[in-house]
Amino acid sequence: MMPMNARITKIVDETPSTKTFFLDLTLDSKPGQFVMVWIRGVDEIPMSLSCPNAITVQRVGDATSALFKLKIGDSIGVRGPIGNGFTLSGKSILLIGGGVGAAPLAPLAEAARDEKIKVKTLLGAKIGDELLFVKRFRGAGEIQTATDDGSKGHKGPVTELVAELNLQDYDQIYSCGPEKMMHKVLNAAKNANMTPKTQLSLQRYIKCGMGICGTCCIDPSGLRVCVDGPVFSGDILVDSEFGRYARDASGRKMKL
């Protein structure tokens, strides 16, 4: 599809490094789906939808820096929603988010609450101020936090909180965040025989967003993160490139 024009109606500073941009465009989307955001004159990049009418962005490079300079009333191009999104199932679910990875999990937590599914969230960040969407997760159920500096909640990685739980108490596990973190989540799920009930949202270099160019294909399945994902079941990611390497814009393998 051609990019749709979207005007920025509201900008919320969520944490020191992330902002939410609300748009005058509400997409018929599922939690976990994403959009390609065209910052005109700069680049087009994939972004998680944190609401059907909002993206939550962390400043990491040229395109996101350019996005951070935009003001209310400015517009961007939007293609989407793209990808499969999360699939809700069960009566009690566990969410594990790290950093800006909380963005697609927040609408999932709310959708689960609306369907009377019990939600427990484990949320991690480097420092307390970087914990994203704490209120949204609390509003959807129970939340425990972890920070590297110990400023809020457990001191240490969020995966240490995962280790304290009996994962089989949950019908489904959902995770989005840094890949090293998600890889530990997958290992914990594997030890609890929960890999087929674990859904992980992958980040890869995405260019076309239409399943054509092949930039985001993962090994060894050859599945495309943009249209076959970005959410994959744990059993697809076990024994894959997940947690080991990813390809850059040119296609070169980069160790994680």
Added chain:
Amino acid sequence: MDLTIDLSGLKLKNPTILAAGILGTSAASLRRMAQHGAGAVVTKSIGALPRKGHPGPVLVKTEHGFLNAMGLPNPSYREFVRELETVKGDVPVIASIFGSNAKEFEEVALGLSKARPDAFELNLSCPHAKGYGATLGTDPLKVKEITKSVKSVVDVPVWVKLPPLANIAEVGLAAQEGGADAAVAINTIPAMGIDIESGRPILGNKVGGLSGAAIKPVALRCVYELCATLSIDVIGVGGIFTWKDAVEFIMAGASAIEIGSAVHDDINVFRNISKGIAQFLEKRQCTLDDIRGVAQK
């Protein structure tokens, strides 16, 4: 129904081939396309140095087809040779390569030869990377020189992919004189789109190439003229979505066809087209050879 063909010395179990630039960056993805029924697969075009490609948007879908300007992103032959080694499956793997001159083409072909690709396809037709592709492919002398150079350093078939030119037969002849084992036509047609909200070109590179159903008649004319002139195999590509499209190209004289844009709608397009061709031939009680080039008569 037997759809096997001999294509420039390669044996294909059916005449549908994954086109260059589509899902061809990794061995896993190429293998997946083979599993979905492609008779052969062509890699993403590989060059001498890593390239990130053009800024986005790199691909948009318009009502007329896809506009793309990927910008030849590739990890370089030094990196890709390891990927290529692991593609090896039950279908031929063709390495698409590009360069800015004969020497560079030679360097890339030699570099990738270690991985034993079944053939090379020379990208002399990409319309949106300055100094590469169609910049060279419009010049018969350069086409002949580059083809000859690559032929002199490899011992597998060399296909030459040409841009949609008015004088395509002349350039095709130059490739044949250079020793090409097959001509592939066509690449995308130079094109653009404009975002009316901002007045900016829609592609990051401003201009790019059009693919999809809209270019089929153009491709068909190119293939028809090449087949009338050349004695080597001609491979048709451009806007092929259905078995009927494929049969048109074969009737124009094509030995095989490549599929790109149609993979977007249906990843099983290779299998579906093969099945459709087989049913068509069965109904008529004839073979691929019987219908090949009938439109030339």
